[in-house]
Amino acid sequence: MIQDGNAPFWYIYDSSNADVTAILEQGAEAGVVAKGETIEELAGEMGVDAATLQATYDRYEELAAAGEDEDFNKPAENLVALETAPYYAVKFYPTTFGSQGGVLTDSEGRVLNDAGEVISGLYAAGEMSNRYYYNENYVLAASLGLYAVAGRLAGAAAAADIQ
Ligand SMILES: Cc1cc2nc3c(=O)[nH]c(=O)nc-3n(C[C@H](O)[C@H](O)[C@H](O)COP(=O)(O)OP(=O)(O)OC[C@H]3O[C@@H](n4cnc5c(N)ncnc54)[C@H](O)[C@@H]3O)c2cc1C
Missing domain, CATH: 3.90.700.10 (Succinate dehydrogenase/fumarate reductase flavoprotein, catalytic domain)
Incomplete structure (x- = not known):
């Protein structure tokens, strides 16, 4: 290709x-x-x-x-x-099916810096955070369920961190 x-x-x-x-x-x-x-x-x-x-x-x-x-x-x-x-x-025809980007997060949606440490008060979910799950390969038709869950986890983490 x-x-x-x-x-x-x-x-x-x-x-x-x-x-x-x-x-x-x-x-x-x-x-x-x-x-x-x-x-x-x-x-x-x-x-x-x-x-x-x-x-x-x-x-x-x-x-x-x-x-x-x-x-x-x-x-x-x-x-x-x-x-x-x-x-x-x-x-x-060879083709690129999709590309993935976004920021690194932990499993709760807390955004990580280059050293892998949590950036306090910054959260990401959905396409913005897909690196944690997909790494390099796009998994067909798994996004909507995954991102609904990721949003909930990130929201719960934000609520917990505020307390
Ligand atoms: C054609 C197509 C088919 C797909 N089919 C499937 C499928 O069958 N199954 C599946 O699981 N996934 C599917 N996906 C992928 C899935 O739709 C996305 O991965 C998912 O919707 C991403 O969710 P998200 O919340 O991260 O982003 P989005 O759904 O893109 O949400 C981002 C939101 O942020 C808003 N926004 C942007 N900038 C700003 C701003 N500055 N201020 C305020 N709001 C802003 C946007 O308007 C948007 O509403 C498909 C995607 C496409 C394009």
Whole structure:
């Protein structure tokens, strides 16, 4: 993603999993998934060079048969041969889903300074304080409940500190 901006990449499937194939068929009917009976036909639907895709596919099959990915180090358990026609290709775009910032707090919403000490009388909750909980990864759809609780905790801490 850093090298190529948000240039898309393709993910190729075969038809060995009936549940996945049923979903891909819906995508193909809607015109958002490329489908081909052969790799060459698939390349045509994808709008990419057929010889390059065939060579890429053949090399992947060779590595899958050998059980070791010397090119990209894909774990052996995921190195599955794609041999059941028809084949499908889905275009993916790498993207940044969200970013997180805010100030560091303790578990009660008291804001901390660089040394990790409480700054007296300063409290934070919600997005402003998410570093304590999320650290580096955004947890989908967990914010509203978490921040309602964080607000209550910070309010309770402020009330307790005043007394
Ligand atoms: C499109 C979208 C979808 C989302 N979907 C989900 C979801 O499905 N589930 C989930 O859990 N979370 C979801 N979130 C995240 C969630 O909505 C937020 O994390 C949460 O609302 C943040 O709460 P908050 O109280 O920290 O901030 P906010 O809700 O942003 O509250 C901050 C408030 O402060 C006010 N304000 C700003 N400056 C001042 C000022 N100077 N003086 C007075 N008031 C001020 C603002 O007007 C605002 O009302 C979604 C967010 C977005 C944008």
